[in-house]
Amino acid sequence: SVYVYMEKIICSPLYKLDQSYYKELKKFLLELGQRLDWNEGKNQIMIQTLDPVNEDWVTGYGRVTDLAVSKEVEYKYIQPSLKGTIVEDFLNACPLTVTRTRLMKVDPRKCYSIHRDKTSRLHLALDTNPSAIFMFPELSKFVHIPEDQNVYFVDTREQHSFANCGEQERVHLVMCVN
DSSP: OOEEETTEEEEEEEEEOOHHHHHHHHHHHHHHHHHTHHHHHTOEEESEESOSSSOOSSTTOSOGGGSSSOOGGGOOEEOGGGTTSHHHHHHHHOSSOOEEEEEEEEOTTEEOOOBOOSSEEEEEEEEOOTTEEEEETTTTEEEOOOSSSEEEEEOTTSSBEEEEOSSSOEEEEEEEEO
16 A cells, blocks of 8 residues: 555555565575674664775664764665675665665664654565554654565655564664665
């Protein structure tokens, strides 16, 4: 379904992945999160970074306003150890140019502050629950992105928050788009 407010698309499926491809990508990314211990509880792992040569799983996560380099388009290089993997294949096949791609985990009963992003986002749900929801307070909209193999466009330039009100973690691959 598509969520629309005054002809503005807030959240919409952009394209759907083949089931076996999705399962392989999901397995790879969830294992990556475990292997890197979710950056010691920071719960974000940089898939794209500033440096094309040196591995850096940390620089670029968190609030854009807190980053040394706040232009999301600068985070355009895939991690060196991810070159030649299904992750690079997925990013290259995306119909939109994506930057500052992160693997993001939100623990149960956690939420973000209300904010606006500078760019919209693409979301691929890897592990979720029905109580993991985006809230758009100015629009009085609530959106759940299901784990249905779809890559969703989310207009996070609108004021929003996210809450995982469920009992299991929520993991998405999140990509910035202009």
